[in-house]
Amino acid sequence: MTQTVGFAVVGAGLVGPRHAEFAARAEGGSLRAVCDLCEDRGRPLAERFGAEWVPDYREVVRREDVDVVDVCLPTALHLEVAAAAAEAGKHVVVEKPIELNVDRARELVDVCRRHGVWLMPIFNRRFVFGTRRTHDAVHNGDLGKLLLADMRFKSWRPASYYSESGWRGTWDKEGGAALINQGIHGVDLITWIAGPIKRVQGYARRLRHHHIEADDTTIAVYEYQSGAVGVIECTTSVQPRQPDVLELHGERGSIALQNYRIVRWDVDGVEPGEPSSEERALPGADKGVDAGHFFQIQDMVYAVRDRRPPVITGEDALHSLAVVQAIYESERTGGPVDVQVR
Ligand SMILES: NC(=O)c1ccc[n+]([C@@H]2O[C@H](COP(=O)([O-])OP(=O)(O)OC[C@H]3O[C@@H](n4cnc5c(N)ncnc54)[C@H](O)[C@@H]3O)[C@@H](O)[C@H]2O)c1
Structure with a gap:
């Protein structure tokens, strides 16, 4: 390992620049390379942080000054690049969803484990004060037995969002x-907070973005392993974008979040509290979601330095992907589907 923990960000599209900036800003971290086939994207991003643009990821994973390969590529390329990184002894950060399906995600998790490197999937919305506080309240039993746990993600993406990156919206x-x-963020959050989902009935439809292959509007009802029930609604077709909503109801109270901030806290005898001053000072904390990216990248630096697992591991990403797959399968079969992490 080099003196600071060296990052290479692979993929300089929509989300890659956020990773590059935060790797450069993390305490004890350093951005060494940005890899993108497209020079117009890769080179300026690398140069902004004194790093090198490298078009070929196979070159990146061989570099001695790189400890962590941070994969911000189209989803179907995650396994290939993460496997090459792991085989070269590099730790891996990978954007959500970690792969196309549970089988490929499992392969990715296994290859990292076999080579003894850390794998950290990005689920940035877990690291916002409101979601973390809600998680802790549910897990402390403050809400009592859970009855309902729902999420709504009603957003807007213009046609150009899909046409400018041709991989988006394809099976x-x-x-x-x-x-x-988009919805997998909500599935991850709601299952992290309320526990694993047992069975789903889903409707995955394309109602507005007719030029893409897959769903732009999906809803599902589901049953948790605990016996609680819930609803997920997810769309990229609603203008203007509505606030993302999470709602949890237990025998002893209710919590509601909008855009990951607590807007209702009806929990007997327990206060929600406030984010710490350190948390408020994190880059992007005013927007919440970026602060999660920074927190995770900083955590990977400490995980490599201190030789301890990162705050989220590959295994943590499998259940939400299995739920997503089960909802799509339910649309195809027209019936309820059991969620299985094979
Ligand atoms: N956590 C979040 O909030 C968040 C936000 C956006 C995207 N994402 C995830 O990040 C991943 C990337 O999404 P995006 O929207 O940034 O994609 P994008 O299409 O905007 O960017 C992908 C980049 O990868 C480059 N690329 C493609 N193939 C390559 C290869 N073989 N070698 C090197 N570079 C290559 C492209 O030139 C492009 O610049 C996806 O898995 C997506 O789901 C997560």
Whole structure:
């Protein structure tokens, strides 16, 4: 390992620049390379942080000054690049969803484990004060037995969002569209907070973005392993974008979040509290979601330095992907589908 933890960000499209900036800003971290086939994207991003643009990821994974390969590529390329990185002894950060389906995600998790490197999937919305506080309240039993746990993600993406990155909205390169790309954040959060989902009944439809293959509007009802029930709604077809909503109801109270901030806290005898001053000072904390990216990248630096697992591991990403797959399968079969992490 080099003195600071060296990052290479692979993929300089929509989300890659956020990773590059945060790798450069993390305490003890350093951005060494940005890899993108497209020079117009890769070179300026690399140069902004004193790093090198490298068009070929196979060159990146061989570099001695790189400790962590941070994969921000189209979803179907995650396994290939993460496997090459792991085989070269590099730790891996990978954007959500970690792959197209559970089988490929499992392969990715296994290859990292076999080579003894850390794998950290990005689920940035877990690291916002409101979601973390809600998670802790549910897990402390403050809400009592859970009855209902729902999420709504009603957003807007223009046609150009899909046409400018041709892999988006396709089955073979993205594994779906609105649900697997945007909705998976909500599935991850709601299952992290309320526990694993047992069975789903889903409707995955293309109602507005007719030029894509997969869903732009998906809903599902589901039953948790705990016996609680819930609803997920996810769309990229609603203008203007509505606030993302999470709602949890237990025998002893209710919590509601809008855009990951607590807007209702009806929990007997327990206060929600406030984010710490350190948390408020994180880059992007005013927007919440970026702060999660920073927190995770900083955590990977400490995980490599201190030789301890990162705050989210590959295994943590499998259940939400299995739920997404089950919802798509339910649309195809027209019936309820059991969620299985094979
Ligand atoms: N956590 C979040 O909030 C968040 C936000 C956006 C995207 N994402 C995820 O990040 C991943 C990337 O999404 P995006 O929207 O940034 O994609 P994008 O299409 O905007 O960017 C992908 C980049 O990868 C480059 N690329 C493609 N193939 C390559 C190869 N073989 N070698 C090197 N470069 C290559 C492209 O030139 C492009 O610049 C997806 O898995 C997506 O789901 C997560």
